[in-house]
Amino acid sequence: MHSKKSKSITGKRKQVGGNVIKVIKPQKTRRIIRRFHHLINKRESICHFLCLTENLDETNEKKNDAIIKSSIKSNAILSKHYEDGKSQSFSEAMESQLLKLHSLIKNEDKLRDACDLTEMYTLLGYIMNQIDKLGGLETYQIASQNGQLKGRGGDTSKLLEKWIRPLMDDNLQGTALEIGSLSSENCISRCALFREVVRIDLEEHEGVIKQDFMERPLPKNENDKFNLISCSLVLNFVKNHKDRGAMCHRMIKFLRPQGYVFIVLPQACVTHSRYCNKTLLHKLLASLGLTLLNSHQSNKLYYCLYQLKAISQQPRGSSSKRMKINDGPGLNNFGITL
Numbered sequence: 364m365h366s367k368k369s370k371s372i373t374g375k376r377k378q379v380g381g382n383v384i385k386v387i388k389p390q391k392t393r394r395i396i397r398r399f400h401h402l403i404n405k406r407e408s409i410c411h412f413l414c415l416t417e418n419l420d421e422t423n424e425k426k427n428d429a430i431i432k433s434s435i436k437s438n439a440i441l442s443k444h445y446e447d448g449k450s451q452s453f454s455e456a457m458e459s460q461l462l463k464l465h466s467l468i469k470n471e472d473k474l475r476d477a478c479d480l481t482e483m484y485t486l487l488g489y490i491m492n493q494i495d496k497l498g499g500l501e502t503y504q505i506a507s508q509n510g511q512l513k514g515r516g517g518d519t520s521k522l523l524e525k526w527i528r529p530l531m532d533d534n535l536q537g538t539a540l541e542i543g544s545l546s547s548e549n550c551i552s553r554c555a556l557f558r559e560v561v562r563i564d565l566e567e568h569e570g571v572i573k574q575d576f577m578e579r580p581l582p583k584n585e586n587d588k589f590n591l592i593s594c595s596l597v598l599n600f601v602k603n604h605k606d607r608g609a610m611c612h613r614m615i616k617f618l619r620p621q622g623y624v625f626i627v628l629p630q631a632c633v634t635h636s637r638y639c640n641k642t643l644l645h646k647l648l649a650s651l652g653l654t655l656l657n658s659h660q661s662n663k664l665y666y667c668l669y670q671l672k673a674i675s676q677q678p679r680g681s682s683s684k685r686m687k688i689n690d691g692p693g694l695n696n697f698g699i700t701l
């Protein structure tokens with residue numbers, strides 16, 4: 364559901380051969396990525412509050428709209444509020460409501476008792492319209508690609524190469540899987556440390572297979588496994604803490620013994636989250652058998668390299684529940700549970 368207005372926010376469309384490619388000005392890249400995350404997170408909180416049972420799909424906004432509509436099809440008032448929200452353009456009042464969402468949802472019982480769900484559906488409609496105007500996942504991915512362009516210091520696998528080179532033997536037998544790959548030109552693919560690099564992403568890009576990692580067939584034997592899995596800026600993209608845990612869990616199944624996992628997160632996921640910090644992250648991954656070898660925090664990102672050692676005998680109990688470790692304004696809800 365691309366509206367014509369999406370062009371005014373995301374820049375122009377350029378004709379390249381037979382294809383029309385959306386172009387985003389580099390200075391807008393960060394703003395678009397932040398805005399997309401903000402909207403997706405708020406939508407997730409509202410859907411959770413409204414107990415929407417069918418999971419929304421970030422790759423298909425039309426489908427999401429249909430899911431929400433069908434959940435209220437027998438309620439004319441809520442449907443009207445949802446449509447009203449969708450018809451609203453950017454508004455400071457709505458934005459401030461979104462910022463206060465956390466405290467609104469905290470009063471969950473009071474709100475539910477009063478049956479005042481109208482506000483939530485108006486906000487939900489507003490978010491849907493804002494995501495549409497932004498250009499949805501396509502714009503987000505182009506913005507991410509821009510952020511990676513050579514010369515803008517955006518390719519996180521540069522640090523991966525530095526860390527992994529001394530650890531790899533010289534016979535080039537290793538294979539790597541890059542989840543959430545946006546380009547075949549990244550350092551991981553060019554560094555010649557691997558015999559093969561399999562690149563997958565939810566969307567199709569040149570040199571990248573369109574595949575949901577969560578649906579990738581499980582390895583039948585050791586040959587189908589990888590020496591390295593790169594998961595750079597992907598976990599933060601996954602909708603909720605359980606699905607993130609499921610992704611971590613699944614990565615182990617694709618890893619050869621002593622294999623490596625490279626994880627990059629926005630720094631705020633480990634410094635400004637109610638449910639996650641570096642210690643918790645490492646503890647959780649340790650319970651899957653991953654030992655931290657290296658980490659680095661830049662202004663914006665947190666990079667970690669792990670190695671699969673013995674599966675920990677520790678009970679997973681503490682990693683299976685989301686626990687609040689920080690509170691206060693300005694914190695985000697990033698978390699991972701197994």
Ligand SMILES: C[S@@+](CC[C@H](N)C(=O)[O-])C[C@H]1O[C@@H](n2cnc3c(N)ncnc32)[C@H](O)[C@@H]1O
Nearest residue numbers: 507543564565566574575576577595596597600
């Ligand atoms: C911010 S981009 C990260 C791009 C790049 N890896 C980087 O470091 O800049 C996140 C990407 O993760 C991809 N992604 C999220 N969940 C995925 C999944 N289950 N399987 C494959 N790709 C996934 C999305 O399609 C999106 O392109």
